[in-house]
């Protein structure tokens with residue numbers, strides 16, 4: 395039997411995109427030699443301004459960075475991209491490794507055209523209307539002709555959070571509460587700025603923000619992390635999965651760490667240049683926490699019975715698992731009826747290119763299994 399052919403279009407070649415392409419190359423070699431082989435064909439590569447596409451002819455994994463850099467083909471608008479990809483004769487998966495709102499808003503159209511989506515982006519799952527349109531168009535909910543969509547890395551990077559919650563809910567358990575640290579950036583910032591005793595010396599908050607950006611943990615614009623909205627987007631996704639009907643990430647209490655005076659700072663670079671002026675304000679949080687025998691951390695909470703979602707700074711005793719997190723680790727405690735008072739806990743790196751790309755690659759595998 396000839397191998398089954400599946401086409402892949404990768405949008406976004408930054409930190410996550412680059413790691414994904416490398417994992418895709420490894421996966422395609424493995425699947426090509428499997429007992430029932432599949433040819434995973436990379437047919438389109440795009441970044442913000444330019445793309446590589448040659449009428450569905452497979453692109454080479456070798457030297458793609460320089461080939462893409464020298465391309466003169468502009469990246470089409472998301473709706474033109476959907477029309478282009480819908481001409482594929484073989485099943486096609488669009489992998490969105492951008493944080494483009496415009497592309498995210500086009501997911502319902504993309505799915506309606508039978509194109510599958512694997513994504514690390516949270517942007518499509520914020521507004522209730524787009525969320526509902528995605529549910530209506532996707533094959534996950536049995537809609538004939540629609541594409542499948544998976545987005546494990548949109549919450550906790552590659553950590554199996556969405557998969558686990560789907561398993562709990564689909565097998566009839568009821569989630570009552572979800573709590574924890576949902577941002578790799580926030581985790582890194584507070585673990586670096588106010589480590590627990592014995593875990594090193596704290597660094598100024600602004601220096602930690604710069605380091606988180608250099609390590610690839612932050613959103614393309616780190617203000618999207620510091621304003622709490624990245625955590626709010628993740629909680630919006632989780633809340634909807636467990637039956638709390640959230641309107642949007644701005645419809646509940648979200649504590650921003652952006653100083654008032656910098657709310658209208660122009661570019662991300664200007665913002666980062668002025669941030670050290672406000673290190674004193676963050677130091678005050680540290681001093682208060684220390685006086686109470688604890689450390690300050692940024693957490694998220696969903697209370698299903700109360701229908702309440704919150705993102706805020708809280709003080710934790712130094713022996714609390716949230717206080718003792720390391721690096722960019724997330725910790726997510728899921729309370730359910732079956733698990734009772736002892737929650738199911740998921741912990742590990744919640745940001746970083748490789749671990750995020752792993753979740754996206756696993757989503758591609760989920761789609762391949764669903765297509766069987």
Ligand SMILES: NC(=O)C1=CN([C@@H]2O[C@H](COP(=O)(O)OP(=O)(O)OC[C@H]3O[C@@H](n4cnc5c(N)ncnc54)[C@H](OP(=O)(O)O)[C@@H]3O)[C@@H](O)[C@H]2O)C=CC1
Nearest residue numbers: 406407408409410441442491492493494514515614745746
């Ligand atoms: N970094 C992490 O740890 C995690 C990231 N994510 C999510 O993964 C996504 C990517 O993050 P990351 O790789 O860190 O970000 P980067 O800033 O490193 O990369 C973003 C990429 O998207 C491209 N891009 C932006 N807008 C468009 C557009 N309209 N059309 C086509 N391409 C576009 C950029 O193009 P160009 O190269 O031309 O600028 C760039 O290649 C985000 O949605 C983020 O929230 C999720 C979990 C963890």
Ligand SMILES: N[C@@H](CC=O)C(=O)O
Nearest residue numbers: 577578579611612613
């Ligand atoms: N900026 C995000 C990336 C992953 O979602 C984070 O820091 O958690």
Ligand code: NA
Nearest residue numbers: 546549551553
């Ligand atoms: Na995840």
